[in-house]
Amino acid sequence: MGLTVRPVGGEFGAEIGGVDLSRAPDATTRGDIVAAMDRYAVCFYRPGRAMADNAHLVLAKSLGPMDATPVFKITGRVKTRISPQLQDVANIDDKDELMKEGSRVILFRRGDRLWHCDMSFHPNRAVYSLLSAHEIPPEGGDTEFTDLRAAYDALPAATKARIEHLVAVHSIWYSRAAAGFPEPTAEELESRPPTRHKLVQTHPGSGRKTLYLASHASHIEGWPEDEGRVLLKELKEFATQGRFMYRHSWRLGDIVIWDNRCTMHRGTPYEDTRYRRDMRRATTREAAVSA
Numbered sequence: 365m366g367l368t369v370r371p372v373g374g375e376f377g378a379e380i381g382g383v384d385l386s387r388a389p390d391a392t393t394r395g396d397i398v399a400a401m402d403r404y405a406v407c408f409y410r411p412g413r414a415m416a417d418n419a420h421l422v423l424a425k426s427l428g429p430m431d432a433t434p435v436f437k438i439t440g441r442v443k444t445r446i447s448p449q450l451q452d453v454a455n456i457d458d459k460d461e462l463m464k465e466g467s468r469v470i471l472f473r474r475g476d477r478l479w480h481c482d483m484s485f486h487p488n489r490a491v492y493s494l495l496s497a498h499e500i501p502p503e504g505g506d507t508e509f510t511d512l513r514a515a516y517d518a519l520p521a522a523t524k525a526r527i528e529h530l531v532a533v534h535s536i537w538y539s540r541a542a543a544g545f546p547e548p549t550a551e552e553l554e555s556r557p558p559t560r561h562k563l564v565q566t567h568p569g570s571g572r573k574t575l576y577l578a579s580h581a582s583h584i585e586g587w588p589e590d591e592g593r594v595l596l597k598e599l600k601e602f603a604t605q606g607r608f609m610y611r612h613s614w615r616l617g618d619i620v621i622w623d624n625r626c627t628m629h630r631g632t633p634y635e636d637t638r639y640r641r642d643m644r645r646a647t648t649r650e651a652a653v654s655a
């Protein structure tokens with residue numbers, strides 16, 4: 365039997381199943397996953413138990429090129445808990461203990477509670493994120509997604525015309541500051557300078573137009589900063605209305621795959637200094653990464 369695709373509602377969000385994705389997918393399955401992603405933008409797979417890191421990486425690599433090196437530095441972070449090729453999105457330190465209130469890493473993680481796409485602060489954008497649930501808290505910690513192609517389609521024609529050629533500037537340190545992360549250190553700033561991306565893009569897999577927005581976007585190139593900030597805020601508010609959203613309630617072992625080129629997501633709160641939440645992310649890129 366081939367890949368099954370069960371939409372969660374309309375044209376945004378689907379559950380995929382019917383095949384064992386803990387083995388490298390064959391060409392047909394790979395093509396079916398990409399087709400489902402191009403249509404629904406967020407797909408989840410629910411095997412019932414956590415996938416091993418190696419299998420997670422094999423699945424991600426079958427869908428596109430991946431990072432060879434970390435894309436930024438957090439001062440003081442020791443990262444030995446899981447494979448360096450996976451993003452550690454957990455609230456657990458390298459001694460397998462809950463992180464403490466005020467730790468730089470937990471403050472950094474809370475930045476994920478603002479609407480964003482992954483890695484818009486990098487010139488080589490993220491395509492798919494594959495987030496795998498190894499431990500989930502008893503309450504809270506859902507993840508919300510919003511459909512930026514549908515949001516673009518629903519914009520008034522005058523807004524579409526106004527934003528067509530604009531370029532936004534994105535920085536990881538901008539979004540962290542907005543979420544209460546302290547002043548970045550010199551080594552943090554140097555590890556990932558800002559970058560720029562068009563605000564309206566054509567999604568390669570579907571040919572549909574989409575907004576390309578994130579909490580990382582600080583202003584519009586060539587515009588006074590405050591005006592750009594207002595526009596970005598208005599677009600973000602428009603694009604995150606309930607009618608464009610899917611909310612994922614995690615079960616142990618779930619892998620959610622989202623397309624960062626046409627969606628935003630955010631983590632919802634949970635008691636992160638009380639309950640363990642062990643999530644691990646593999647991220648594919650638009651272009652191969654050499655170093």
Ligand code: OGA
Binds near residue numbers: 453
């Ligand atoms: C991510 C992310 C949100 C969450 O892994 O990129 O934003 O709910 N996660 O863990």
Ligand code: MN
Binds near residue numbers: 476481482
């Ligand atoms: Mn994210």
